[in-house]
Amino acid sequence: MKNVALQEKVNNFMAGLIARNPNEPEFHQAAREVIESIMPYIDENPIYQDEKILERITEPERIVIFRVPWIDDKGNIQVNRGYRIEMNSAIGPYKGGLRFHPTVNLSILKFLAFEQVFKNSLTSLPMGGGKGGSDFDPKGKSDKEVMRFCQSFMTELYRHIGPDTDVPAGDIGVGGREIGYLFGQYKRIVNEFTGVLTGKGLKWGGSLIRPEATGYGNVYFAQEMLKTRGESFKDKIVAVSGSGNVAQYTVEKVNELGGKVVTLSDSDGFIYDPKGIDNEKLKFVMWLKNEKRGRIKEYAEKYGCDYFPAERPWGIKCDIALPSATQNEINGEEARTLVRNGCFCVSEGANMPSTPEAVDVFLNAKILYGPGKAANAGGVATSGLEMSQNSLRLSWTREEVDQRLHQIMINIHETCRKYGTKEDGFINYVDGANIGGFVKVADAMIAQGVV
Numbered sequence: 001m002k003n004v005a006l007q008e009k010v011n012n013f014m015a016g017l018i019a020r021n022p023n024e025p026e027f028h029q030a031a032r033e034v035i036e037s038i039m040p041y042i043d044e045n046p047i048y049q050d051e052k053i054l055e056r057i058t059e060p061e062r063i064v065i066f067r068v069p070w071i072d073d074k075g076n077i078q079v080n081r082g083y084r085i086e087m088n089s090a091i092g093p094y095k096g097g098l099r100f101h102p103t104v105n106l107s108i109l110k111f112l113a114f115e116q117v118f119k120n121s122l123t124s125l126p127m128g129g130g131k132g133g134s135d136f137d138p139k140g141k142s143d144k145e146v147m148r149f150c151q152s153f154m155t156e157l158y159r160h161i162g163p164d165t166d167v168p169a170g171d172i173g174v175g176g177r178e179i180g181y182l183f184g185q186y187k188r189i190v191n192e193f194t195g196v197l198t199g200k201g202l203k204w205g206g207s208l209i210r211p212e213a214t215g216y217g218n219v220y221f222a223q224e225m226l227k228t229r230g231e232s233f234k235d236k237i238v239a240v241s242g243s244g245n246v247a248q249y250t251v252e253k254v255n256e257l258g259g260k261v262v263t264l265s266d267s268d269g270f271i272y273d274p275k276g277i278d279n280e281k282l283k284f285v286m287w288l289k290n291e292k293r294g295r296i297k298e299y300a301e302k303y304g305c306d307y308f309p310a311e312r313p314w315g316i317k318c319d320i321a322l323p324s325a326t327q328n329e330i331n332g333e334e335a336r337t338l339v340r341n342g343c344f345c346v347s348e349g350a351n352m353p354s355t356p357e358a359v360d361v362f363l364n365a366k367i368l369y370g371p372g373k374a375a376n377a378g379g380v381a382t383s384g385l386e387m388s389q390n391s392l393r394l395s396w397t398r399e400e401v402d403q404r405l406h407q408i409m410i411n412i413h414e415t416c417r418k419y420g421t422k423e424d425g426f427i428n429y430v431d432g433a434n435i436g437g438f439v440k441v442a443d444a445m446i447a448q449g450v451v
Contacts, residue, residue, distance in 0.1 A: 024107035037434035084132035087113035094130030097171030118437030125384035150181035195390025198383035207386035215249030217378015222347035224413035233259035242325035263313035324349030332357030348372035374433035
């Protein structure tokens with residue numbers, strides 16, 4: 001009976017949220033997933049209901065939408081739309097990436113900003129949650145075009161951000177090149193060299209391990225999950241999706257721990273290399289994707305392995321799956337295939353890569369399932385460490401940053417275990433991450449009054 005009453009509370013709350021935020025399916029999906037996890041906890045702790053924390057935490061503190069005009073190489077004027085969602089600053093300045101991709105819209109950015117609040121809370125660093133970006137597509141654009149776009153974007157964004165207000169970073173479509181152009185324009189306008197962006201170059205305020213952080217962190221988190229069942233990466237077959245920054249460093253760390261990665265993908269299809277993507281082959285992938293900006297198909301041509309156009313790698317037999325591409329890349333059917341093929345651990349390098357149906361499949365099968373807000377928090381954790389180094393005017397060594405990152409991922413796993421362990425001993429990492437992240441932010445909001 002209690003479950004029925006709780007489900008009714010969830011449904012009533014979601015009906016209100018959807019009415020207030022129509023046509024935002026990604027945001028609805030992210031909100032429902034969190035609220036279903038935390039509703040039993042809220043039911044047992046009525047102060048959160050009295051203080052209307054759910055209503056407040058799902059409403060962004062501020063949304064900035066602006067026009068971004070720029071001139072292409074042919075001298076034509078182009079117009080894109082820029083966004084910054086400042087979701088929650090209860091535990092620190094807004095913190096979260098900028099995404100440049102044609103699919104970017106308000107719903108996707110609100111989902112990412114909402115997730116970011118809980119993810120940042122889990123790191124235990126003082127960071128609120130935000131997200132931003134534009135529907136601009138850097139693919140196929142010259143460096144000069146990207147620079148002109150970034151300068152125009154920052155000419156509006158600069159007035160909303162600052163090292164103690166809102167600290168953006170990179171995300172899909174925003175790498176070192178874009179962060180450089182954005183930072184240069186901010187510095188020019190404000191005339192200050194500050195830690196206003198993270199993901200900066202090493203020579204101008206960046207942190208060691210930042211490029212590696214999301215991939216490394218996800219593998220560290222998966223390693224902690226595996227330990228709970230007396231397992232490790234050694235000699236395991238691993239399927240990885242994506243071939244960008246997160247996927248590349250995921251492969252590097254899995255190789256270091258003795259696993260064998262057999263897949264990588266991009267938006268055109270995936271490669272299957274049963275011999276394993278060793279460090280030599282990984283160097284080629286890094287050159288192909290980071291410098292040539294080519295397609296993963298070229299890997300198959302070079303190394304003579306199978307390439308599957310317009311498909312995703314989840315039909316390949318593996319022990320461990322590390323989705324590192326984009327949201328909703330594993331559907332229910334693919335999740336069933338993974339479980340059927342003997343996959344016993346899924347840890348998310350991307351944000352919300354599993355559909356709600358896929359998550360249900362993993363939880364019902366009682367495999368190890370690490371949701372993105374916990375498993376891929378290494379990226380933002382190291383951004384937080386970059387902010388610390390900027391404030392202190394210091395640079396830590398590679399080993400020091402890696403050590404701190406590893407410890408943060410161990411702590412996040414411990415938080416998930418504390419809040420997610422069920423009566424039968426099964427650890428529901430979804431509940432653990434959502435409740436663990438929620439409690440810290442909610443308590444801070446209550447302490448700061450109705451603001």
